[in-house]
Amino acid sequence: MEDFIFYNPTKILFGREQLNNLAKEIKKYGSKVLLAYGGGSIKKNGIYDNVVRVLREEDIEFFELSGIEPNPRVDSAREGAKIIKENGIDFVLAVGGGSVVDCSKLIVAAAKTDADAWDIVIKKHKVREALPLGVVLTLSATGSEMDAGSVITNLETREKLDWGSALVRPKFSILNPEHTYSVNKWHTAAGVADIMSHTMENYFTTYDDCYLQDSFAEGILKTCVKYAKDAIEDPQNYEARANLMWSNTWAINGLLESGKDTDWSVHAMEHELSAYYDITHGVGLAILTPRWLEHVLNENTKSKVARFAKEVFAIDGEDEMEVAKKGITALHDFFVGLGIPMTLREVGIDDEHLKEMAENTIKHVGGPIDGFQQLNVEDVLEIYKKSL
Numbered sequence: 001m002e003d004f005i006f007y008n009p010t011k012i013l014f015g016r017e018q019l020n021n022l023a024k025e026i027k028k029y030g031s032k033v034l035l036a037y038g039g040g041s042i043k044k045n046g047i048y049d050n051v052v053r054v055l056r057e058e059d060i061e062f063f064e065l066s067g068i069e070p071n072p073r074v075d076s077a078r079e080g081a082k083i084i085k086e087n088g089i090d091f092v093l094a095v096g097g098g099s100v101v102d103c104s105k106l107i108v109a110a111a112k113t114d115a116d117a118w119d120i121v122i123k124k125h126k127v128r129e130a131l132p133l134g135v136v137l138t139l140s141a142t143g144s145e146m147d148a149g150s151v152i153t154n155l156e157t158r159e160k161l162d163w164g165s166a167l168v169r170p171k172f173s174i175l176n177p178e179h180t181y182s183v184n185k186w187h188t189a190a191g192v193a194d195i196m197s198h199t200m201e202n203y204f205t206t207y208d209d210c211y212l213q214d215s216f217a218e219g220i221l222k223t224c225v226k227y228a229k230d231a232i233e234d235p236q237n238y239e240a241r242a243n244l245m246w247s248n249t250w251a252i253n254g255l256l257e258s259g260k261d262t263d264w265s266v267h268a269m270e271h272e273l274s275a276y277y278d279i280t281h282g283v284g285l286a287i288l289t290p291r292w293l294e295h296v297l298n299e300n301t302k303s304k305v306a307r308f309a310k311e312v313f314a315i316d317g318e319d320e321m322e323v324a325k326k327g328i329t330a331l332h333d334f335f336v337g338l339g340i341p342m343t344l345r346e347v348g349i350d351d352e353h354l355k356e357m358a359e360n361t362i363k364h365v366g367g368p369i370d371g372f373q374q375l376n377v378e379d380v381l382e383i384y385k386k387s388l
Contacts, residue, residue, distance in 0.1 A: 001210050001259035008253050010146045011172040014246070018174045019050055019136070023058035025172045029132035030091030033062040034084055036104045037095045040066065042138060045182040051095055051136060063087055065107075068096065071153045071160065071274050071281065072103035077117040080107035084131065093134045094170075098142025098194075101135055105150040105168040108133045120163065121152050127165040135173040139183055140245045141191035141282060143198055143252035145173035153275060160275035161364060162267075175249065177241035185232050189338035190282030192228040195248045196221055197285040201264040202256035204293075204304060204372040210259045217256050218311040220247045225312060228338055265371035266292050268364065269380055272357035279347045286340045287347070290332040291386040296373035297324055304372075344387045354384045 013021055026033060033055065042048040055062050065080045083089065084107070092111075094104035108131040110117040115125035135145045144150070149164040183191070203217040223243050230240035250256070269292070270284040297305055306320040309327020313334075317323040332342060341347055358381035362368065369375040375383075 001208060002261060004258045006254055006258045008146060008169075010170050010253075012146065012175060012249065013172060014175045016176055016178055018176055019054060022051065022054045022134075022136070022174060023060060026060060026091055026093065026134060027058070029134075029171055030089075031060065032087070032089045032091065033060055034065055034080060034089045034092045034107070035062045035095065036065045036068060036080060036092060036100055036107065038066070038068045038070070038097070038100050041182065042095055045179075047095065047136070047138060047179055051093070062093075063089060068100045068103045069153075070099050071278055072099045072106075072151075074106070074118045074121065074152050074154045076103050077106035077110055077152065080104070081110035081117060084111040089131075091132050091134065093136065095136040095138065097137070097139030097191075098144040101137075101144035101170070102142070102150040102152065104133055104135075105144070105148075105165075106152055106163075107131075109165060109168050118152075118154055121154075121161050123163065127167050130165065130167040133168060133170045135170045136179070137173055137175050137245070138179045139187065139191055140180055140241070140248040141187075141194040143195070143248050143250075145170055145175065146249045146253040149252075151271070153278075158275050159360075159364070160271040162271070173249075175245055177238055177245050180231075180241050180245060181236045183235070185339060186280070188232050188235070189228070189335075189340050190280045190286070191248070192224050192231075192244065192282070192338060193286035193289075193335060193340060194282035195244065195251050196224050197266055197282070197289060198251040199224075199256060200289065200308075201267060201371075202251075202260065202262055203308070204301075205260050205262060206300060206304060206372065208260050213256050213258060213260065214307075216250070218308075220251055220256075221308075221312045223247045225334060228334075232338065263365075263369055263371040265296075265369050265375055268361050268369055269383065271364070272361050273344070273349060275360075276353050276357060277347070277349050279349070283340055283347060286335040287342055287344060287387050288383060290328050290335075290342075291383050293328045293331070295379065295383050295386065296375075297321075297328070298373070301372060344384070349388075351385070351388060355381055358384060
């Protein structure tokens with residue numbers, strides 16, 4: 001286990017009644033709010049009305065930025081920063097899923113500088129200050145409610161890049177599982193795949209002896225396997241939704257990666273798919289992950305994949321390689337059972353841009369991906385082809 005510092009100051013307010021604490025939490029940091037949200041689902045399910053009621057009852061002035069995209073665009077962040085500067089806003093409240101939160105993280109950073117928002121993403125401009133950010137979460141998927149990372153898309157350059165700063169970590173996040181009741185089957189399944197991918201990106205490492213962290217990861221993965229279908233088949237199953245929501249938060253808040261050397265292989269590959277084809281992120285991760293595991297399965301990695309198979313899918317056997325292969329098949333079949341399409345062609349991706357995307361994957365990470373097993377352009381291209 002490597003040396004590490006674990007610090008996560010985000011306050012979590014979990015449960016049915018926590019929206020009652022919204023105004024009190026906001027007033028610790030500001031008095032004039034930018035309310036940021038997506039395409040309007042929060043207006044259909046009543047969450048918008050409940051949030052606005054709290055703000056108005058407490059005389060908190062607010063302005064709105066709506067229409068933040070599922071793969072959030074840098075243009076939306078630019079617009080949010082503009083609204084803040086024009087109106088003297090001092091707090092941002094993100095109401096939505098990970099895309100809204102990710103965009104809001106860029107907004108709070110861009111609002112405190114004259115630099116262009118994209119310059120922050122490409123690390124041309126260093127974040128030195130940011131407005132405070134709060135979250136009302138409506139989707140279990142990205143874990144952005146308790147981390148410092150963000151992923152932003154630039155359609156002009158065909159890039160989807162991750163960036164981060166401790167200064168944009170949410171001050172608080174309200175997690176009410178009931179807010180996810182209206183999430184449809186597609187996005188519930190994709191969210192579960194996203195949670196599991198975050199967990200597996202941290203889990204699949206070698207030679208670090210991080211037994212405790214890996215045990216935490218297995219617990220999160222088993223929770224997803226246990227409750228995913230319940231949440232899909234019975235959308236108002238509170239316990240299923242609650243367990244998935246809490247798993248979502250702990251998959252990527254820094255706990256699982258502590259003491260490890262992680263290099264996120266599948267996310268790097270999927271970001272290119274989303275940048276070129278604007279597909280649902282979790283679906284892309286589900287398609288790629290089993291093919292990636294098949295590609296990197298060898299004598300060095302078989303023990304960890306076999307442990308995954310045994311602990312998460314209860315697969316028995318003495319031959320580690322055979323157990324590992326069965327575990328990969330079980331993961332693939334689990335995603336199929338959630339209704340996720342498991343080939344790229346099913347989501348509208350053919351072989352036209354595979355080589356270009358493989359090259360960009362390696363370019364954007366600055367060289368070979370030093371993850372579970374090192375990947376170069378040829379490896380990424382082969383995984384894409386296997387995923388067709």
